[in-house]
Amino acid sequence: MELLEALRLPLSEDLSGFVMLLQRLGVPCRVSEEAGEQVLRVPEAQLEQVRELYRHYPLGDGVAVEVSPPHPAGRGGFAQALLRHPLTGLLLLVTLIVAGLTQLGDNLGAVRWFNFTDFRIEGDYAYFAPLAQTLDSGQWWRLLTPMFVHFGVLHLAMNGLWFWELGRRIEVRQGAVPLLLLSLSFGVVANLAQYVFGGPGIFGGLSGVLYGLLGHCWLYQKLAPDERYRLPRGVVVLMLAWLLVCLSGIIDLASFGTLSIANAAHVGGLVAGCITGLLGGWLARRRLAGA
Structure with a gap:
């Protein structure tokens, strides 16, 4: 426990x-x-x-305060966890709904509505609309929605588990609204970074947001330590090591080009998260010092 x-x-x-x-x-x-x-x-x-x-x-004023027993494990425990972290659960629910609508990336007709820019398929080629044209037509939701698109069960499961671990830490300590703002901001930054440095394409996933949340928790905890933000040992090292492996191009070579990693989204999310973690941790430290 x-x-x-x-x-x-x-x-x-x-x-x-x-x-x-x-x-x-x-x-x-x-x-x-x-x-x-x-x-x-x-x-x-x-x-x-x-x-x-x-x-x-x-x-010694004799006030009785009832202390309830710990939540039992199993279904009740998970249900209670969802009640304590409603926004984390809601964002995961949206991700699952989008996964169903897009059939985990197989339904390109649905994917095109969530992609960063619109596209059309003609034969063996995909043609992407320019970002300026996409935004001029009022499709601003595309700056955000790729974060909800996943390609395959493993992609969805891994990102979902990491978001549950990181998102609920922020929701418990800082609240639902900060978690929402951070997640949306990291999503936009990661998607823009991938488009700018990776070029037009079909990409998606919560990974950029996850690296943002990781950087935020990591540096926030360094400046304003709190048990609720403490990450399990090795998590930061593991995720940073995985980022370096992806940047090395080994994954692309091992998959013979069938799997492409959105490295720019990962780096963009991590940089944004480190910035918010430094700022948020510094402000929290000042509040604690003045308390």
């Missing part, structure tokens, strides 16, 4: 009585020393309840 930071207190504060209270209530908890402070961690579902309980506990 993952435990998240609920309280960060001076070492002089005696938490033994409060920890015993949590144990009597059946709340899993752990206390550790970090950077000259003691940190109390509890399950995510009980963070606010434990904080409210502690606000009353030292005062």
Whole structure:
């Protein structure tokens, strides 16, 4: 069970009585020393309840605060997770709907409505409309919609799982609106980067957005540490290593040209995410320092 930071207190504060209270209530908890402070961690579902309980506990004012048991694993646990991260779930639902409409990229008639620029197929050739013409005709949604298009089950599954892991971290700490703005912004930046540096083509996927969210979480956590933003060990290294492998062209060679990686979208999303992570982390650090 993952435990998240609920309280960060001076070492002089005696938490033994409060920890015993949590144990009597059946709340899993752990206390550790970090950077000259003691940190109390509890399950995510009980963070606010434990904080409210502690606000009353030292005062001895007798206020009863109910602390519910952890959410059970299985279906109930996943349903509760969706309720706690509704926007992350909604964006994944939209992705699944688009995957169905486009038949995972096989239905080119549907794909053309989500592609960055309109295109038509004549024989063995694809002809793409210029971006200026596309925007002049009012089709501004194309700047964003390629992020929802996926080509194959594996492409969809991998991107969906990573978005669930990264998106809900941001939704928990910063809220649904920031997650929405970040996801849409990273999507536009990634799509523009791929078009500018990769040229007209049929491309899509959440990968550019994922690298944006990765960069954002990574640097935000560096500047304003919070357990809710902590990524599992090796995740950043793994994703950056995969990016380098893709940039090397090995994937294109191994697939004999049948699989093309949108490298510009990945790099564009990562750069945008690092910028927002630095800015957001700096602002959060200032707020914490002034609190």
